Amino acid sequence: MTDPGLAHLLERIALVEERVRRAVTVRRADDPEPDDPFRGLYLSDETVRRLLDEPRALPAPDEIDEERLAAAEHRADDAERAGAHLRLRCLAREFALPPLDVELLLIALAPDLDGRFEQLYGYLNDDVTRRRPTAGLALALCGVPAASAAARGRLHPAAPLLARGLLLVEEGERPFLGRSLRVPDRVAGHLLGDDTPDHRLADLLTPLTAPTPLTAGDVHERGPAERLGAALAAGLHLAYLREPPGGSARALAVEALRVAGRRALALDLTQLARDPAAPEAVVAAGREAGLAGAGLVAGPVATPEGERPALVRALAALPVPVLFTGRVSWEPEWSPAVPLLVEVARTGAATRAALWRAALDRVAPQGAAVDQDAAAAFVLTPDQVERAARTAHQQAVLSGGPLTGAHLLHGARAQNSAGLERLARRIRPTAGWTDLVLPPPALARLHELAARARHRDRVLGDWAMRPGGGRGRGVMALFAGDSGTGKTMSAEVIAGDLGLDLYTVDLATVVDKYVGETEKNLERIFTEAAGVNAVLLFDEADAIFGKRSEVKDAHDRYANVESAYLLQRMESFDGLAVLATNLRANLDDAFTRRLDLVVDFPRPGPEQRTALWERCLGPSLPRAGDLDLEFCGTSFELAGGDIRSAAVTAAYLAAEAGRPVAMADLIAAVAREYRKLGRLCLESEFGPYVALAHDAP
Numbered sequence: 001m002t003d004p005g006l007a008h009l010l011e012r013i014a015l016v017e018e019r020v021r022r023a024v025t026v027r028r029a030d031d032p033e034p035d036d037p038f039r040g041l042y043l044s045d046e047t048v049r050r051l052l053d054e055p056r057a058l059p060a061p062d063e064i065d066e067e068r069l070a071a072a073e074h075r076a077d078d079a080e081r082a083g084a085h086l087r088l089r090c091l092a093r094e095f096a097l098p099p100l101d102v103e104l105l106l107i108a109l110a111p112d113l114d115g116r117f118e119q120l121y122g123y124l125n126d127d128v129t130r131r132r133p134t135a136g137l138a139l140a141l142c143g144v145p146a147a148s149a150a151a152r153g154r155l156h157p158a159a160p161l162l163a164r165g166l167l168l169v170e171e172g173e174r175p176f177l178g179r180s181l182r183v184p185d186r187v188a189g190h191l192l193g194d195d196t197p198d199h200r201l202a203d204l205l206t207p208l209t210a211p212t213p214l215t216a217g218d219v220h221e222r223g224p225a226e227r228l229g230a231a232l233a234a235g236l237h238l239a240y241l242r243e244p245p246g247g248s249a250r251a252l253a254v255e256a257l258r259v260a261g262r263r264a265l266a267l268d269l270t271q272l273a274r275d276p277a278a279p280e281a282v283v284a285a286g287r288e289a290g291l292a293g294a295g296l297v298a299g300p301v302a303t304p305e306g307e308r309p310a311l312v313r314a315l316a317a318l319p320v321p322v323l324f325t326g327r328v329s330w331e332p333e334w335s336p337a338v339p340l341l342v343e344v345a346r347t348g349a350a351t352r353a354a355l356w357r358a359a360l361d362r363v364a365p366q367g368a369a370v371d372q373d374a375a376a377a378f379v380l381t382p383d384q385v386e387r388a389a390r391t392a393h394q395q396a397v398l399s400g401g402p403l404t405g406a407h408l409l410h411g412a413r414a415q416n417s418a419g420l421e422r423l424a425r426r427i428r429p430t431a432g433w434t435d436l437v438l439p440p441p442a443l444a445r446l447h448e449l450a451a452r453a454r455h456r457d458r459v460l461g462d463w464a465m466r467p468g469g470g471r472g473r474g475v476m477a478l479f480a481g482d483s484g485t486g487k488t489m490s491a492e493v494i495a496g497d498l499g500l501d502l503y504t505v506d507l508a509t510v511v512d513k514y515v516g517e518t519e520k521n522l523e524r525i526f527t528e529a530a531g532v533n534a535v536l537l538f539d540e541a542d543a544i545f546g547k548r549s550e551v552k553d554a555h556d557r558y559a560n561v562e563s564a565y566l567l568q569r570m571e572s573f574d575g576l577a578v579l580a581t582n583l584r585a586n587l588d589d590a591f592t593r594r595l596d597l598v599v600d601f602p603r604p605g606p607e608q609r610t611a612l613w614e615r616c617l618g619p620s621l622p623r624a625g626d627l628d629l630e631f632c633g634t635s636f637e638l639a640g641g642d643i644r645s646a647a648v649t650a651a652y653l654a655a656e657a658g659r660p661v662a663m664a665d666l667i668a669a670v671a672r673e674y675r676k677l678g679r680l681c682l683e684s685e686f687g688p689y690v691a692l693a694h695d696a697p
Helices: 004-029 045-053 063-081 087-094 099-113 116-124 135-141 149-153 185-191 222-233 249-259 269-274 278-292 309-316 349-363 365-369 382-399 405-413 440-462 487-498 517-530 554-572 589-593 606-617 629-635 640-657 663-677 683-695
Strands: 205-208 238-242 263-268 294-301 322-326 340-343 424-427 475-481 501-505 534-538 576-581 597-601
Touching (some): 004 087, 004 099, 004 116, 004 135, 087 099, 087 278, 099 116, 135 149, 205 249, 222 238, 222 249, 222 340, 249 263, 249 382, 263 269, 263 278, 269 278, 269 294, 269 309, 278 294, 278 309, 309 322, 349 382, 440 475, 440 597, 487 576, 487 597, 517 534, 554 589, 606 629, 606 640, 629 683, 640 663, 663 683
Parallel strands (some): 238 322, 238 340, 294 322, 475 576, 501 534, 534 576
Antiparallel strands (some): 205 263
């Protein structure tokens, strides 16, 4: 069955052919040498005389043409009422083309649909090498005079046909009437029913679909989508959706366009800014949106240094709905048109859980039964949730088993950007709760910290338990205690329990001797950390979070500015950060107020030290029968880090001797730790093993 849209297009091309036939007939009747094989390659004297004395004119459309056009359009009306999609008509409506523009487009399109038109146009152009219609020929076939300013204006670069990329006027070095007209292949393909996007936009433009229908009960997301969609349907063409980390600006834009009856196409502004022919890509993107009946969702919008404002201005000028997304404030000079500014709320815990369920159900129906609370600590956008679910499914396929919470965490971690790795050291957590040997109060505080990180969106977002004032939704904790008491390991355990990576901030990348540089480095770390789901550990935090002091010279003044900046930045931080110090008294009291939890790490007692010896030696290490770990735990007052170091030293000694770890190895290792710490090996501590301690190298 013939496609009604294609039938309508071919019927209109047939009308063009009738006019071309009449024009050829008139030209042949007036041609003194119609059978000249070199026609069009030279001008004879007779031809020159006729050009001077009798200017040639092509026949204008007559009443028969008008009747045939009216009949064709009447049939098109009937087809549309029956539900047919007529692409030529839809294109004319979407691009606001008047009838003359449609005729010019069809005349230029004819050689791409029927090869005979190349020869016919070459004949009418009096040049066999020019096989496309010229501007003068096209205007003549439409029955408008070449001197008509209004008609010539339809081929102006700012007119819809050219500005929207539907028609190309080539050979600009020629006079206006001699310039050839061509329809881009993408437009011709679209009119013939091909929806393959322009290859020019392969790396810039992708179709978007909403990850899941937004729940009607979520007033934070469904309401704005409906209101924005209504505004788009009413004629709004420009909006800027500003989102926080974990926001759903793209999902909101897609849903709003769906409400307005349009598809969504995502335009990557970062890639566009790198394109050497970006202005042409902007025109092509606007044309693609018009052909698809879609709106553009362009982002991320960055500061003028990061993106070229001229591209944002060019996109904003497109006569298609353009919804920008980003995290920065909109600069008025980016566009003469004033966009609708929309502050997008961060995706709530309930909505994100629904997104996880829907995404898992799409990629692996059995995965919907997986507990999504495993990834509750991850602040992900709807697009990231969709990608994380696909990654989790791929990991499950690779493992050959069902999809589990571990696969879910792997997929969620895969959405982290690598920007923070340039500023901090990444640690993949391997320790668990069973590896911690701490008193019950400290252990309870650590569990509370994990719970705060896991449920912060529900408590601070859905339940609105954090007031305004620009405060973020971050969780800040202080780990205070002597060196080796388990602060870093506890941060690793927290990260592992939440399924997050641990990033340890290297002070060498932060502290700078030049004024203001330390604050800039910290700002880069906080900014990158806001877009990464991880635990940020500031070890030896007193070095940069120290007390403010009385200003006696310029050094004191700038040191106080540094601390004041950190106080402000901590309040707006949205991530999970742990400050570790063994000099709690050196921290400014103002930091304490901004901390959610303070966990004190005391030195271990005898029972805890015995347990630490047991854990540090591990189950795989071969042990001799004379090991007395209870003696080691009771007699040697060492911190957990020191015990681990001694256990490793003992293992090396045993490996070198080619036997299991014996008590002598442990005593020798402890003696070395004592010397490292500047302590004496006393008989009161080493007891019967004091001789082994003194003999240790």
